[in-house]
Amino acid sequence: MNKTIIVSNRLPVSLQLKSGKFEFKASAGGLATGLGSIYKQGENLWIGWPGNAVEDRQQQVEVADELKKLKMAPVFLSKEDIELYYEGFSNETIWPAFHYFTQYINYEDAYWEAYCAVNKKFCDAILAVAEPTDTIWVHDYQLLLLPMMLREALPDATIAFFQHIPFPSYEIIRMLPWRKQLLEGMVGADLIGFHTYDDMRHFLSAVGRILGLSNESGYIQADHRLVNVDSFPMGIDYDKFAQAALSKKTLSKKKKFKDQLGDQKLLITIDRLDYSKGIPQRIRAFDKLLEEREDFHGKVSMIMVVVPSRAKVQSYMKLKKEIDTLVGRINSKYSTLNWVPIHYFYRGFPFEELSAFYSMSDIALVTPLRDGMNLVCKEFVASKTDQDGVLILSEMAGASKELVDAILVNPNDILAVKQAIIDALTMEEAERKSRIGSMQASLRRYDIFQWVDVFMDRLTHVKQKQQEFQSKAIDKPLIEEMVGRFRNAKRPIVFLDYDGTLVGFKTNPGDAYPDQELLQIVDKLASKCEVVLISGRDKETLGKWFEKQRVEMIAEHGVWLKKSDQEDWELYANVDDGWKEDIRQVMEYYVLRTPGAFIEEKHHSLVWHYRKVESGLGDLRMRELFSHLKYMASGHNLQVLEGNMVLEIKRPDINKGRAATAFMRGTAYDFILALGDDWTDEDTFKAMPKDSYTIRVGYDYTQANYNIKNPTEVRKLLSLMVS
Known part of the structure; x- marks a missing residue:
């Protein structure tokens, strides 16, 4: 049976040695009162430091036995741990930084090393009693690294984290040399809670700017997991x-x-x-x-x-x-x-x-x-x-x-x-x-009991939302089924997007060229089926990169087509670009206001890139430009698309889905696979017949039947198909 484990730096009791015997004095704090409704039930328990340096092995056994009766388990800390991890990093580094008292921050490497070591001690203590699918609720700034440590050891566990002190603005958190590790530690949780919306907002900003993880409505896409960040004002009894x-x-x-x-x-x-x-x-x-x-x-x-x-x-x-x-x-x-x-x-x-x-x-x-x-x-x-x-x-x-x-x-x-x-x-x-x-x-x-109930309800909601994504995640049985159908097919076809699907994104788009491994995979795939590269890239770049490959290429979302047996590109869709001059002037205005932004001109579209722009500023300018272009687009019958660090404007009747449908017309394919990573690929997924395999790279909402983690996993899948 799954249990809930509460974890905090201190247990809700104080350990005292009187007349050679250990005594425990219960805490009168609000947190202990509220969480009593959880840890005292069933097999649940509370893990933490009992508040005294107990270094004698026999005494540790005695203390652990006594605490077990109270549904608690100890993490024993040495005097050095307390001095370096608790008094040191927790209270001389994190505490002043998170309370905006930068003049008191102590940047001691020894403090940081102790902080890592003690977080690992807590992790080991939890792993000694935790089952793979338990719920673990970690509390406060002394244990910021713990959620990710637990995630790596127990990938299926339900992990929550709540911070009881403020979370500072990006300008403060960036001062800490260990900012990345601290944020990565927190993102190991499924649900991250703060007292106020301001703290939540500061955290999301820091995660976006330091870890490069975007968020939407309080949800972070962290690797292949959905992480919710929310505010839960704590009450009293x-x-x-x-x-x-x-x-x-x-x-x-x-x-x-x-x-x-x-x-x-x-x-x-x-x-x-x-x-x-x-x-x-x-x-x-x-x-x-x-x-x-x-x-x-x-x-x-x-x-x-x-x-x-x-x-x-x-x-x-x-x-x-x-x-x-x-x-x-x-x-x-x-x-x-x-x-x-x-x-x-x-x-x-x-x-x-x-x-x-x-x-x-x-x-x-x-x-x-x-x-x-x-x-x-x-x-x-x-x-x-x-x-x-x-x-x-x-x-x-x-x-x-x-x-x-x-x-x-x-x-x-x-x-x-x-x-x-x-x-x-x-x-x-x-x-x-x-x-x-x-x-x-x-x-x-909104008392302490309501706070606990709301937090735990939200945690359940997050896990359900994750499972909605996971239910579409590619797994081993599905891969085996897909590979089997592919090998038995007489007329298979595979549609492949390029950026974000076959290769990861680069700061400079020109650097995202195909490496030798990818060219070999595509070559083997093309020997066993019809391969269609369907990309937003311009025809010159796509043609140069796959010049010697036996693949069909559809460039600029469906404007240009090049068959594997043809020398030249043919216009796949008639386009009128009389609208470009007005739109270009607006985009150039935003380039001037946004250092690092630039415009890419394609035959049928204009693309505003902001991957090189300072994090935060790029999002702000993109939103401004998006609103501006939306207004202009209505007068020109144009469509504004938001991609990965790009904003593209084009005719709505030109899209990958239309191009893919036209390409397949007149041929009976008995195996169809389409892979893509952003909103431009949703048109492809929608256009595919019902018995097709449609897979979106990443874990966003999608019209595709399935999700796959990243371009590395895409390459593994394609390699399996042709091995």
């Missing part, structure tokens, strides 16, 4: 926070805290110590408020919780010192005998005390400089059971895309944050309740 706010323990803590603080408005800020959280900027905004508005003195306090993190790292030590200094200066400047502006806690708090903080605070100030999602703001909103409170939220947090009823601010704009605090303090009760109520309705609906 709403009921847990709403119920906790009303529990006796929380109410008791709340009363105690309120008695100590007296009658004043409270701002709450809760963060892990990190430069991405914008803590100093937030303190400065509060300082500005106190400086300008004496009427708030004694009436407003900030409860600031900073949870310790990476205390030995220089940049974090510097940040801690800056926060301490800012808080100390404000408190010494404004404090009175019965009022302290900032209640600063550098430590974590038990859940009930955090719940009390949320519940009793009037305003939550959540202003990270960059955050994948940020769940603190959602926890605050869920805890306001009286529906009275105000959320001030950074535009740079993923949650801002959902919580649009918060007061949204740019965290770098100190004056705007100060004004937001004033607006929150003076907001009418009806507006406060309306805003919180609206956000609560959204959070209640």
